[in-house]
Amino acid sequence: MQVTVIVPTYNERENIESLVTQLLSLPVAPRIIIVDDNSPDGTGAIADRLAAEHNGRVEVIHRSGKLGLGTAYLAGFRQALADGADLICTMDADFSHHPSFIPAMIERVGAGYDLVIGSRYVRGGGTVGCTVGRKLLSWGANLLAHLLLGLQARDTTAGFRCYRREVLAGMNLDAIRASGYSFLIEMLYRVQQMGWRVGEIPIIFENRRQGRSKVSRQEIAKALITVLRLACLRIVDRRRHSTSTPS
Numbered sequence: 001m002q003v004t005v006i007v008p009t010y011n012e013r014e015n016i017e018s019l020v021t022q023l024l025s026l027p028v029a030p031r032i033i034i035v036d037d038n039s040p041d042g043t044g045a046i047a048d049r050l051a052a053e054h055n056g057r058v059e060v061i062h063r064s065g066k067l068g069l070g071t072a073y074l075a076g077f078r079q080a081l082a083d084g085a086d087l088i089c090t091m092d093a094d095f096s097h098h099p100s101f102i103p104a105m106i107e108r109v110g111a112g113y114d115l116v117i118g119s120r121y122v123r124g125g126g127t128v129g130c131t132v133g134r135k136l137l138s139w140g141a142n143l144l145a146h147l148l149l150g151l152q153a154r155d156t157t158a159g160f161r162c163y164r165r166e167v168l169a170g171m172n173l174d175a176i177r178a179s180g181y182s183f184l185i186e187m188l189y190r191v192q193q194m195g196w197r198v199g200e201i202p203i204i205f206e207n208r209r210q211g212r213s214k215v216s217r218q219e220i221a222k223a224l225i226t227v228l229r230l231a232c233l234r235i236v237d238r239r240r241h242s243t244s245t246p247s
């Protein structure tokens with residue numbers, strides 16, 4: 001079974017090399033796709049060196065500038081599918097998502113799930129070193145996702161995920177409109193709508209020690225718009241469904 005881990009990067013010079021080393025030493029022998037958006041700190045050049053050192057196991061997609069987390073995932077998904085990956089994982093480069101949780105995520109997929117989330121909000125999960133503001137943001141985003149979109153997973157904004165190939169291959173990836181962080185919510189919404197089985201395993205999310213978060217006010221505003229757009233879509237879909245279902 002081929003496992004591919006997609007790591008989007010923007011200014012992750014301090015993290016990327018040790019992350020790649022730790023990922024490559026996992027027993028599941030993953031391939032890694034780094035999607036770098038021309039990071040000003042030179043992350044892309046480090047990624048190229050790692051790709052040369054680990055030929056065939058590390059691949060780099062270079063994009064011209066900061067085009068957003070969501071479209072970075074999409075570029076990685078397309079490449080992973082083309083490369084024949086069976087399982088496609090996504091994670092941050094900053095060790096908030098520790099590689100050591102990946103085997104448990106894969107095991108859970110094997111237990112019959114189509115998407116497994118590395119979750120802060122199931123029993124045994126949690127966060128370390130996060131500010132109150134950050135916790136409130138995450139809490140608020142999850143509350144809206146549950147109330148307005150009916151998402152069932154507890155951690156709907158987590159970027160630590162493992163998808164079965166069929167989930168991504170069966171989805172019209174071009175139809176996903178969110179390009180930034182809210183891509184994660186839109187993706188989960190679509191996965192749930194399609195009836196795939198979503199599972200969660202507990203993880204301890206450690207706030208990044210190196211570098212800075214790229215979540216901005218603009219990203220938060222865009223996420224709110226995404227949730228409202230999907231909530232409207234959900235209402236329209238429900239109406240359509242109720243008028244087309246014979247009573």
Ligand SMILES: Nc1nc2c(ncn2[C@@H]2O[C@H](COP(=O)(O)OP(=O)(O)O)[C@@H](O)[C@H]2O)c(=O)[nH]1
Pocket residue numbers: 007008009010011012035036037066067068069072091092093094096159208212213214215
């Ligand atoms: N390629 C790419 N990567 C990004 C972009 N924005 C964020 N990232 C990466 O996506 C991951 C999540 O971002 P991060 O700043 O850690 O978000 P946080 O964990 O929510 O604070 C990190 O690995 C970032 O380097 C982007 O626009 N393009």
Ligand SMILES: [Mg+2]
Pocket residue numbers: 092093094096208
């Ligand atoms: Mg992060």
